[in-house]
Amino acid sequence: MSGTQTAFEQEFSNSQTDRSPDMLETKLWGNPCPFTFRINYLALLYNTPLYSWVQDTYGLKRPEYVVLYSLALADG
Structure with missing residues (x-):
C-alpha cells in the first residue's frame, strides 16, 4: 500500500506545479505525515x-x- 500511496502523492505533486495549492490541500496531500494530519483534522472537527x-x-x-x-x- 505504501508504494501506491507514494506513487499517488508523486503524481499529485507533479500535476500541481502550474498553480500554488491552498493551505488545506497542502496539509492533506503535501504533508510528510499525511495520515497523522488527517486523523488530527477529523479529531478537531469533533x-x-x-x-x-x-x-x-x-x-x-x-x-x-x-x-x-x-x-x-x-x-x-
Whole structure:
C-alpha cells in the first residue's frame, strides 16, 4: 500500500506545479505525515464543539478541561 500511496502523492505533486495549492490541500496531500494530519483534522472537527459544550455547561475553558481530564487519566 505504501508504494501506491507514494506513487499517488508523486503524481499529485507533479500535476500541481502550474498553480500554488491552498493551505488545506497542502496539509492533506503535501504533508510528510499525511495520515497523522488527517486523523488530527477529523479529531478537531469533533473536539471543537465538545470544548464549546463543556464551557457552556460547566464553565470550564479548554485548558482547564484538558488539565482536569489529564489528571483523571493519571494513575495515583
